[in-house]
Amino acid sequence: MSxxxxxxxxxxxxxxxxxxxxxxxxxxxxxxxIERHEHLSKLTIPPALGGTARIILFSDGARCxxxxxxxxxxxxxxxxxxxxxxxEKNAWYSFSALIVIIVLAVAGYLWGLPYFAKVAxxxxxxxxxxxxxxxxxxxxxxxxxxxxLVPLVRQQHIEAKxxxxxxxxxxxxxxxxxxxxxKALGANAFALPGGSIVVLDGLVELSExxxxxxxxxxxxxxxxxxxxxxxxxxxxxxxxxAMVWYVGDVSNFLVALPAAVLENRYSREFxxxxxxxxxxxxxxxxxxxxxxxxxxxxxxQAHTPPELQKDFMKPPLFDYLSTHPNTAERxxxxxxGSGQ
Amino acid sequence: xxxxxxxxxxxxxRGGEYFKIWIVNTCxxxxxxxxxxxxxxxxxxxxxxxxxxxxGASFDYHGDPKAILKGRIIAFVLFGSYSLxxxxxxxxxxxxxxxxxxxxxxxxxxxxxxxxxNTSYRGLRFAFLGDVKHAFIDLMLLPLxxxxxxxxxxxxxxxxxxxxxxxxxxxxxxxxxxxxxxxxLYGIYGMVFLYMLFMFAGTFGVSYLCGxxxxxxxxxxxxxxxxxAMVAAMVTxxxxxALFYSYVQARMQNLIWQHTLLxxxxxxxxxxxxxxxxxxxxxxxxxxxxxxxxxPYAEIRLARYRLEHIHLIANGNLDDFVTGIQGQVTAVGxxxxxxxxxxxxx
Numbered sequence: 001m002s003x004x005x006x007x008x009x010x011x012x013x014x015x016x017x018x019x020x021x022x023x024x025x026x027x028x029x030x031x032x033x034i035e036r037h038e039h040l041s042k043l044t045i046p047p048a049l050g051g052t053a054r055i056i057l058f059s060d061g062a063r064c065x066x067x068x069x070x071x072x073x074x075x076x077x078x079x080x081x082x083x084x085x086x087x088e089k090n091a092w093y094s095f096s097a098l099i100v101i102i103v104l105a106v107a108g109y110l111w112g113l114p115y116f117a118k119v120a121x122x123x124x125x126x127x128x129x130x131x132x133x134x135x136x137x138x139x140x141x142x143x144x145x146x147x148x149l150v151p152l153v154r155q156q157h158i159e160a161k162x163x164x165x166x167x168x169x170x171x172x173x174x175x176x177x178x179x180x181x182x183k184a185l186g187a188n189a190f191a192l193p194g195g196s197i198v199v200l201d202g203l204v205e206l207s208e209x210x211x212x213x214x215x216x217x218x219x220x221x222x223x224x225x226x227x228x229x230x231x232x233x234x235x236x237x238x239x240x241x242a243m244v245w246y247v248g249d250v251s252n253f254l255v256a257l258p259a260a261v262l263e264n265r266y267s268r269e270f271x272x273x274x275x276x277x278x279x280x281x282x283x284x285x286x287x288x289x290x291x292x293x294x295x296x297x298x299x300x301q302a303h304t305p306p307e308l309q310k311d312f313m314k315p316p317l318f319d320y321l322s323t324h325p326n327t328a329e330r331x332x333x334x335x336x337g338s339g340q
Numbered sequence: 341x342x343x344x345x346x347x348x349x350x351x352x353x354r355g356g357e358y359f360k361i362w363i364v365n366t367c368x369x370x371x372x373x374x375x376x377x378x379x380x381x382x383x384x385x386x387x388x389x390x391x392x393x394x395x396g397a398s399f400d401y402h403g404d405p406k407a408i409l410k411g412r413i414i415a416f417v418l419f420g421s422y423s424l425x426x427x428x429x430x431x432x433x434x435x436x437x438x439x440x441x442x443x444x445x446x447x448x449x450x451x452x453x454x455x456x457x458n459t460s461y462r463g464l465r466f467a468f469l470g471d472v473k474h475a476f477i478d479l480m481l482l483p484l485x486x487x488x489x490x491x492x493x494x495x496x497x498x499x500x501x502x503x504x505x506x507x508x509x510x511x512x513x514x515x516x517x518x519x520x521x522x523x524x525l526y527g528i529y530g531m532v533f534l535y536m537l538f539m540f541a542g543t544f545g546v547s548y549l550c551g552x553x554x555x556x557x558x559x560x561x562x563x564x565x566x567x568x569a570m571v572a573a574m575v576t577x578x579x580x581x582a583l584f585y586s587y588v589q590a591r592m593q594n595l596i597w598q599h600t601l602l603x604x605x606x607x608x609x610x611x612x613x614x615x616x617x618x619x620x621x622x623x624x625x626x627x628x629x630x631x632x633x634x635x636p637y638a639e640i641r642l643a644r645y646r647l648e649h650i651h652l653i654a655n656g657n658l659d660d661f662v663t664g665i666q667g668q669v670t671a672v673g674x675x676x677x678x679x680x681x682x683x684x685x686x
Contacts, residue, residue, distance in 0.1 A: 006397070008463025013512065015397060015462065049383065050357045052390040053398065063463050065398070084383070087364045094360040097367035098633070104370055135430070237423065246632060 003071035006053075007034070010061030020056075020064065022075055027056070029064065036062075047082030048089075109262065117234040121227035129194030129230070130175060136192050137178065148179035150204050155179050158199075158213050162221075165214070165285050174224050177217075179204075187302045189216050191223035193230045206298050215291035216299075218281045222274030232270060236263045267323040275330055279337045293334040300327045345654045346608070351647040353391035355637035361387055362636035378409035389459065392647055395654070402465075403458040445475035456509055469515075470508035478504035495525035502596060511602060520599040528591045532584050536576050544572035586617040597650055604655040611649040619645050 007016040007029060021028040027043060029036045044057040054072040056064040066072045087093045148155070159177050167173070176196040182188075187202030197220045199213070207213045223229060236259075243259045279289040324330075365380035385401040392399045418440055425433035449472050456466040478500045486497035499522060506518035547568040590613040597609035623638035 010463045013462040013464050046386075049386055049390065050361060051354075052387070055400070061463065061465075063400075063460075084364075084379075087368075088361040088383075091360065094363045097363045100367050101363070101370060131429075 001071075001074060003066060003068050003075055005029070005056075005064045005066045007064050008062060009034075010058070010063065018064070020066070020075060045076060048085040050088070113235055113238055114231070114266065117231040117238075118227075120234055121230040124230065131194075133175060133192045133194035133196045136194075137196070137198070140198075141180075144182045144184055145180040146182065148181050148201055150179055150201055154204070158204075158210055158217075161210055161214055162217055165218070165221075165281065168281070168284070171221075171225060171281075174221065187299055189220050191220045191229050193233055195224045195227070197221070197224065202302070203299075206302060207295065211287050211291050212295050214287065215278065215282060215289070216295050218278035218287075219274045219292060221281065222277030223270065225277060226270070226273060228270040228274065232263075232267060235266050239263055264323050268325045271324050271330070272333075275334060276337075279334055289334050289337055293331045296327050296331055296334075346651055347395045347654055348651045349647045350393045351391055351644040352393065353388060353640050353643065355640045358387060358640050359636045374412075375409065378412060379405040381405070381408055388643055394461070394652060397462045400460045401458055402460060403454065407454070441480075445480055446472050448479055449475045452505065452509075461511065464512040467510045468505075468508055469510065470504060474504055495522055495529060499525060506596075506600060514603040517601040518596065518599055520595060524595055524599075528588060528595065531591075532580075532588060535584065535587075536580060539579055540572045540576045542572075543575040544568050547571040582621075583617065586620055587613040589613075590616045593646070593650075602652075606653040606655070607650065608653055609650045611646070615645065 002019045002021045005018055005020050007018045008014070009016070016031060016034055018029050018031045018034065022040070025040055026037045027040060029038075038058060042059055044059075046055055046057070048054060048069070051069075053065040053067045054069065056066070058064075087097075162177060163173060172195070174191070174195055174197040178196055178198045179201070180198055181201040185200055185202075187206045188200045189197065189203050191197050197217060199217070203216060204213060207216075239259055239262050243262075275292070278292055282289045282292065361383060365376070365383055369375075369377040369380050382401065382403050382405050385403060389399040389401040418436070422433050422436045422440070425436060449468070449470055452468040452470065456468040459466045482497040482500050483494075486493040499520065503518055506516045509516045548564060551564045551568060590611040594609040594611055597607040600607045619641055623634070623641060626634040627638055
């Protein structure tokens with residue numbers, strides 16, 4: 001049998017209409033002007049691709065294009081079965097691929113990435129962590145922080161109390177307890193990636209006694225135990241890279257929001273874990289976990305301008321955009337845990 | 341004998357067909373932890389090239405997946421070491437960044453060579469002959485210098501960039517030729533500036549009028565002008581991002597093709613900014629709604645619109661080309677420029 005093909009000799013752009021024939025292990029190509037025969041083993045035949053013409057490449061750069069797909073299959077029966085072409089053609093394989101992608105993406109997001117971040121965070125050497133914190137602190141000192149106005153005696157008191165806490169087995173104390181003042185950030189305390197804790201003056205002012213401060217520090221200590229800040233950093237960079245790779249060429253602007261929604265879920269989970277840790281730690285040290293609950297409420301009030309202390313910030317949709325779980329929810333959980 | 345023919349580029353790719361190819365290749369890329377993505381890229385390019393027709397013949401892509409994979413690994417190492425160092429040692433990461441900038445012209449040349457050398461039409465390869473020295477001057481130095489003039493001289497730099505890329509590109513043994521009067525480039529940006537001015541004035545006027553009818557709280561009294569200016573600036577900025585991007589894209593592509601010659605043949609283009617905007621916007625919306633799975637359809641739609649609004653005005657016979665010289669290339673350059681989102685529009 002023979003089929004029609006377009007032939008280009010690789011030297012001129014001229015198209016030759018030719019007929020193809022396979023005979024005695026050779027491909028024979030001819031029309032009224034040209035005649036060429038080539039051993040089949042010297043030809044490259046790329047796998048089929050959608051409905052595009054089939055291609056035969058000669059080693060000298062010449063090529064044939066065959067739009068008659070069925071004829072091509074009959075002429076080259078051994079080329080009919082390319083694995084990738086088969087996978088790309090069948091709707092069942094596309095459907096399976098779709099399911100696999102969705103399952104892998106969801107599983108990777110829910111378990112895979114958190115797991116790898118946890119393993120990696122535990123492996124980062126202590127020296128790096130100390131260096132990282134020094135760097136972060138330097139940045140913050142330049143941009144936001146002023147020297148703390150809390151009397152040194154009080155600072156030492158709080159630090160001594162923190163160090164005296166009875167930790168669960170394997171528990172670690174912060175690398176450093178750092179006091180700073182910042183108008184912009186107000187009443188706040190946070191754990192740095194390397195395991196130091198920063199306490200801002202606003203928080204100390206908000207507290208009625210040292211136990212109130214210790215309650216918040218217990219929560220931050222929860223972050224330090226589990227390397228939450230470091231894990232969050234690793235997880236957000238992976239999510240960021242994945243989103244840029246996937247959506248980036250559509251719009252960089254559009255990457256930010258979905259990435260934030262995905263990242264904040266991790267963050268909220270860490271907050272809940274830290275709350276749980278704090279509740280247990282406080283109870284073990286004969287401090288009521290209600291101290292933390294009350295401080296959380298006070299902190300929320302301190303951070304919400306009076307005209308916004310209404311209900312419209314409450315709908316669940318807003319929670320997805322938040323790095324922290326709903327305060328009411330956290331307080332409820334702490335109250336339930338303390339049995340009151 | 342003058343025999344002029346207007347030949348349109350045609351694109352025959354279909355969304356449904358490409359979706360099946362895309363989803364299987366994406367799945368394989370994920371399962372192989374990204375290794376297969378080099379092969380997937382070749383499949384993708386081949387799909388788009390082979391579905392692009394001009395004068396009854398289609399294009400083809402010949403990139404070697406292994407070369408692309410090698411490029412991706414090098415890009416990954418460079419990019420990875422930069423972002424990792426950035427977290428705990430900014431000084432060292434700056435050194436890496438500087439190193440990347442230093443080899444960037446070389447990478448750009450490599451990437452252009454790889455892309456063109458691996459594109460064929462009617463059995464003949466394209467080629468890129470530009471050298472690194474001029475890549476450094478035309479693609480990096482002059483654009484950076486034009487920034488110092490607050491972008492006022494940017495059209496000059498941009499013309500140099502396009503000229504460098506186009507005039508060193510060849511199909512077979514025939515060079516492309518691009519030249520355009522600088523006024524045409526300033527014309528495009530001038531129109532954008534006028535539109536923006538108009539937009540600013542319009543929104544300023546409307547918000548000022550609204551503000552004077554509504555009774556503003558005492559807090560804002562006497563600030564109506566600055567408030568309106570702020571609103572107008574914001575609206576204009578958003579319009580710049582959303583609307584004028586496609587305007588500049590469409591106009592620039594038309595201008596570039598209308599002034600490109602290939603031997604005795606001329607190109608033409610008639611893209612409409614409003615149509616392009618419509619496609620980009622609806623693509624974006626559908627991609628978001630479908631959680632990303634509309635992407636292959638979106639790519640097909642955009643490629644179809646772009647390609648089908650370019651044409652070749654052939655003077656004489658297209659068959660008269662003969663092959664040019666072909667050299668060895670690797671894919672490293674193309675991959676690194678991909679990772680750093682520094683795409684040279686061809």
